[in-house]
Amino acid sequence: MESDKGLPDTTLVVRCDCGFEVRGTSDEVVAGMREHAKTVHNMSATPEQILERAKAV
Amino acid sequence: MPELAGPCGPEPWYIEVGADDDPVEVVSRLSRNLLGQPLMVHSTSWRRARGSVILSFVVVIGDEQAAELAGVPIGRTQLARSAATEAPKSIAAVQVIEHGLRHLSWLAHDDAVVQSVLSPEWKAVLAGYVPEPFQHL
Numbered sequence: 172m173e174s175d176k177g178l179p180d181t182t183l184v185v186r187c188d189c190g191f192e193v194r195g196t197s198d199e200v201v202a203g204m205r206e207h208a209k210t211v212h213n214m215s216a217t218p219e220q221i222l223e224r225a226k227a228v
Numbered sequence: 229m230p231e232l233a234g235p236c237g238p239e240p241w242y243i244e245v246g247a248d249d250d251p252v253e254v255v256s257r258l259s260r261n262l263l264g265q266p267l268m269v270h271s272t273s274w275r276r277a278r279g280s281v282i283l284s285f286v287v288v289i290g291d292e293q294a295a296e297l298a299g300v301p302i303g304r305t306q307l308a309r310s311a312a313t314e315a316p317k318s319i320a321a322v323q324v325i326e327h328g329l330r331h332l333s334w335l336a337h338d339d340a341v342v343q344s345v346l347s348p349e350w351k352a353v354l355a356g357y358v359p360e361p362f363q364h365l
Contacts, residue, residue, distance in 0.1 A: 188242070189235075189241065210261065210262070211235045213245070
């Protein structure tokens with residue numbers, strides 16, 4: 172899979188302070204963590220905020 | 229022994245409350261959405277941490293609602309003591325829980341609504357907590 176910048180999309184992991192973790196492409200971790208943030212913590216997170224916490228695996 | 233559990237398992241469950249939100253409504257709504265209808269939602273203390281003012285709630289749910297949740301036994305600990313006119317310098321999560329259950333213990337004796345929703349098992353557990361309703365935590 173490639174990102175919209177034409178670069179290979181590495182697998183990322185983003186971990187919430189509560190222990191919840193999402194792995195996948197940048198689009199997948201952003202979508203998964205935004206859903207988690209809203210439903211569990213009542214928070215709105217931007218893609219930038221989420222990707223700041225992402226680590227490549 | 230009671231257990232601490234929730235959507236975040238044994239970790240503290242933090243919920244953001246907007247400027248115009250009612251904290252009790254938000255906690256009740258998210259608890260209902262994620263855990264099912266709570267038996268009781270009650271605010272017990274406040275503290276400043278994580279760059280915000282954090283309100284602590286005890287949410288009581290039925291045994292069957294916690295079956296799938298990871299949890300940890302709740303042990304006893306000393307309270308975070310304040311000075312006469314100052315908040316405690318530091319407050320650990322276990323101290324927040326201790327304070328909340330002491331608060332609930334007092335309500336179990338003093339508040340008819342709380343008495344009506346808590347099970348005999350809950351009341352038996354809370355009997356071991358010294359009521360301390362006005363400790364500033």
